[in-house]
Amino acid sequence: MISKAIYYFSITGNTKSLVEQLDDFTEWDVYDLNDMKPSEVNFKDYEYILIGTMTLGRGVPPAFFRKIFPQLSTMEKRKIGLFGSGQSHYGDEYFCGALDVLEGLLEKKNDINFKLKFESYPTPIVINEFKQLTKEMFI
Template sequence: MDLTSNNKAIYYYSMSGNTKALVKLADTHGYDIYNMATIHPDDLDFKNYSMLLIGTSTVGRGVPHKYFKDIYEKLVTLNNRKIGLFGSGNSIYDVYCGALDIIEELLIEKNSILFKFRFESYPTEKVIIDFNSLIHLKIVEE
């Protein structure tokens, strides 16, 4: 697999629209964008991206949407990638944005996790600024 450092993508799954809104409002220049809700799990392809940002909201008591169970095999076969995780959640629950922790556990052994970015509700201006600074950090660009 030929991976290049300028090969970046954002894959996201949004249930209430908050995670999708962050992607739409952020400065995603330089990233290919994929809304996983519009891609059948069998057709999902992480391609040859060296850098992946994976976003999701959290369901119930801190788990990812069922879609992530359907793409489990594709996630665990990712290797030697730079990965950023982001998503929305509700801090009133015991496990705030727990979906990110579960996805991190699947990926951390064979990949480099650059960040986990949690936010609550519709993204505020501060959330957008903070996310933009993360996705355009020098370490992400290298």
């Protein structure tokens, strides 16, 4: 059996709502990072991992991610999908910049399968793209 998990951080509910749209949502181990202490986060031996977060201001990840930097930096040989919401009025350089920060941290030792950026509540187009990208992880 394939081991797969979703870890997400959502304040406004936009990132969480995208997770809940997956057709096979119940087949993933899902971790709401809002309900966890940084010391409780363990990426275990999951082969496939989705990490979702929102971006603060000019491309900054929530402080929670700085606190789990040790766990993130030790992950190796994982297939990872990144997704998250942001605000485009900060410009392309900063739009969903938290995902760029995570990608920079994880890409050296892992396979980043996709990085999906969206604004506000996910539209049907974003939801369909997310579903397709997650399916393609297993091809």
